[in-house]
Amino acid sequence: MGVRGPYGNSFPIEEFFGRNLVFVAGGIALPPLRTLIWNCLDWRDKFGDITIVYGARTEADLVYKRELKEWQERGDVRLVKTVDPGGNGPGWDGKVGFVPTILEEAAPSAENTIALVCGPPIMIKFTLPVLEKLGFTDEQVYTTLENRMKCGLGKCGRCNVGNVYVCKDGPVFTAKQVKAMPMEF
Numbered sequence: 587m588g589v590r591g592p593y594g595n596s597f598p599i600e601e602f603f604g605r606n607l608v609f610v611a612g613g614i615a616l617p618p619l620r621t622l623i624w625n626c627l628d629w630r631d632k633f634g635d636i637t638i639v640y641g642a643r644t645e646a647d648l649v650y651k652r653e654l655k656e657w658q659e660r661g662d663v664r665l666v667k668t669v670d671p672g673g674n675g676p677g678w679d680g681k682v683g684f685v686p687t688i689l690e691e692a693a694p695s696a697e698n699t700i701a702l703v704c705g706p707p708i709m710i711k712f713t714l715p716v717l718e719k720l721g722f723t724d725e726q727v728y729t730t731l732e733n734r735m736k737c738g739l740g741k742c743g744r745c746n747v748g749n750v751y752v753c754k755d756g757p758v759f760t761a762k763q764v765k766a767m768p769m770e771f
């Protein structure tokens with residue numbers, strides 16, 4: 587038996603110390619950000635404002651509902667949850683609208699802030715211009731391209747974007763790095 591790895595990088599959390607954080611996630615793409623969120627909450631005093639914008643198609647599609655409730659009840663986190671139009675039931679206490687629209691409405695300040703984005707490609711495609719409109723530079727925005735990985739071992743060659751291997755060089759990249767890649771969202 588052989589063991590390969592671990593490969594790839596991670597969110598450079600220590601570089602975020604002293605900054606405000608905005609997490610933006612859609613659907614089942616919350617899990618890659620969840621552990622980072624918990625890390626940041628464990629070190630809560632090392633960060634400024636923390637905002638989490640999370641959405642899914644319907645209420646049933648939201649994941650980690652218990653944790654969403656916990657974050658919603660904390661006084662030191664701003665949780666903005668949303669579902670697509672029609673995805674809300676009568677008891678829904680969140681927003682209704684697509685994640686990029688709700689992010690724009692929530693309008694977190696870009697000053698001294700890092701944005702961490704993970705979601706389906708279409709969500710990322712429409713979220714990046716919103717962040718730009720809010721004043722975020724490409725260096726202030728991080729995303730993770732985990733959905734492009736296949737073997738995760740640096741062997742299959744199916745995660746590459748140009749000469750970048752997502753499994754070995756990523757999966758975490760800044761928006762500046764992503765925009766330099768020859769890829770379509």
Ligand code: FES
Pocket residue numbers: 734735736737738739740741742743744745746751752753754
């Ligand atoms: S996921 Fe197979 S080489 Fe990267």
